[in-house]
Amino acid sequence: MAKTIFWLCLLLPFYAWVGYPLLLGLFGLFAKPRPVPRGEPLSVTVIIAAHNEGAHIEHKLRTLLLQDYPASDLQIILASDGSSDHTVAAALALHDPRVLVLDLPRAGKAGALNTAVELARNDILVFTDADNQWSTDTLGKLLAPMADPQVGACGGHMIIPRPGHNLSLGDSLYRHYEAWLREAENRTGCMVSADGALLALRRELFQRIPPEVNDDFFISTCAPVAGKRIVYVEQAQVLDQGVDEAGKQYRRRLRVTVGGLQSLAQRRELLNPWRHGGYAIALISHKLIRRLAPVLLLPLLLCNLWLWDAGVFYRLLLIAQLLGYGAGILGLLDSRGRLPKVFRLAAFVLVTLAGMSVGLWQFLRGRRYALWNPQQNR
Template sequence: MAEFIFWLCLVLPLYAYLGYPLTLAALTPLFPRRRQPPVTPLSISVVIAAYNEGRNIGEKLRTVLAQDYQARELQIIVASDGSSDDTVTRAQSIIDPRIQVLDLPRMGKAGALNAAVLQCSGDILVFTDADNQWAGNTLGQLLAPLGDEQVGACAGHMVIPVPGKGLSLGDSLYRHYEGWLRRLENRTGCMVSADGALLALRRELYQPIPAHVNDDFFVSTCAPVAGKHIVYVESAQVIDQGVDEADKQFRRRQRVTVGGLQSLAQRRELLNPLKHGLYAIALISHKLIRRLASVLLLPLLLANFWLWDAGPFYQLTLLAQLLGYGVAMAGLLDVQHRLPRPFRLAAFVLVTLAGMTVGLWQFLRGQSYAQWNPEQNR
């Protein structure tokens, strides 16, 4: 029994993080490269949900207005979700007829986005966060795949160019891993979802976002629900910063896990391989098994203790686990950042897995996060 638990708890995490992308890599020769037809200028509505983003909103609007993409029409909507700082004032201070500022009561990000979309006139909705910045060609690169009518949504690529001295090193490396995985999903036509930092969706596909879900996942999966593809556009880049503090990393992963599982519950129809084929398998692997894998690490460790006398293999795996946890704990306790980078990377992995485990427990208990405060994750 201990051996069964050990191998089950080992194989599922290995599949989720390594086996799944390697399987996609092996399948790529079977899929022809997607041709990208030329796209005519589109009418665009850029939606920026903001809560207490006074220090960021001005620069964000300037970078959106400075895009080299010549839209047929451009509309920018700032939806302030009950901000208590000067977000609304700063947004209104940028005088441009293309900008519309909504001073909404506090209702949560989903409510703010739904209210903003009701005001949108563009054929394409572009969602982006207030605290990241675009390159000059980001919008044009993002919209290029929409010349293909089978493409319903496009996902941009988040870059953390200057990791800090703490856990943001792991944050940056994780973004590289996610980029690799999304390239494989994109190549095999099963791109799962988009990051809320930058995503585009055909307006006719939009469905109102329920409370408590991860808005980026729900919005981008409006495309596969309608039988359309999500396309990953690596060249459409947004610049962000990592999070060094362990408590902030933990809270973010906890909140994302709860919202992600609630999102999967809302989109459970997409988990049916008989209807959605490879996309459903990708969704199960990328978004479900990965979130469940974190809770298997403790039984893996306990089973390994039980199997200490079963042979040298189990002794080596137990020592490797203990060493990994020891390195991670040392990285967490190294507040002066004097230890080498692998210690901080191990600490990031431990905090991430712990946050996912607590998030899963909160989901099972029915807990949810209706409000959002980006400042808590910076």
């Protein structure tokens, strides 16, 4: 019995983090690249939900207004979710007719986005955050695949150019891993979702966002619900900052896990392989099994202790686990970043696994997060 539990607890996490990406890479070798047709400029509404983003909003709006994409119509909607700083005043000070500023009461990000979409007048909705940085050609690169009518949503690539001295190093590497995974999914036509830092969706596909889901996942999956593809555009890049502090990293991963599982519950129809084929398998592998896998690591460790005398393989794996957890603890204690980078990476993994495990527990107990505070993630 102990061996059965051990192998179950080992193989599922291995598949989620290693096996699935390797299978995608293998299938991608045989996938033919899809040509990107040339299309006419589209009408675009860019939507930013913001809460106390006075330090970033003016620069972000000016960057959006300077995009070199020749949109047939450009509308920018800033939906301030109960900001108590000068976010609204800074946006209004631009005095640009293309910018619509909504000073909304505090209700949560989903409510702010839903209100903004109701006022959007254009065919393509582009969602982004106030604090990430665009280049002048970001919008044009993001929207290029929209010339294909079978493409319902597009997602860009987030980069952390200057990782800090602690956990943000792992954050940056995790972004690279996710980017590679999305590129592999993209080649096989089963990209499961896009990052909310840079996300485009056809207006006709939009569905109102429930208050307790991860908005970027829910918005981008409006495309496969309607039988359309999500496309990953690596060339469309945004710059962001990582999270160095363990407490902030833990809280972010916890909230993302709770919201992600709630999102999957809302989109459970997409988990049916008989109806959605390879996309459903990718969604189960990328989003469901990965979120369940961390809770298997503790029984894996306990079974491994029990199986110490079962052979050399079990002993070596137990030693590897103990070394990994020990390195993570030392990395958390090394607040000045004096230890080698591997300890910081181990600390990031340890905090991430803890946040995901507690997030699963909170989800099962009915805990939900409706409000948001972007400053907690910086």
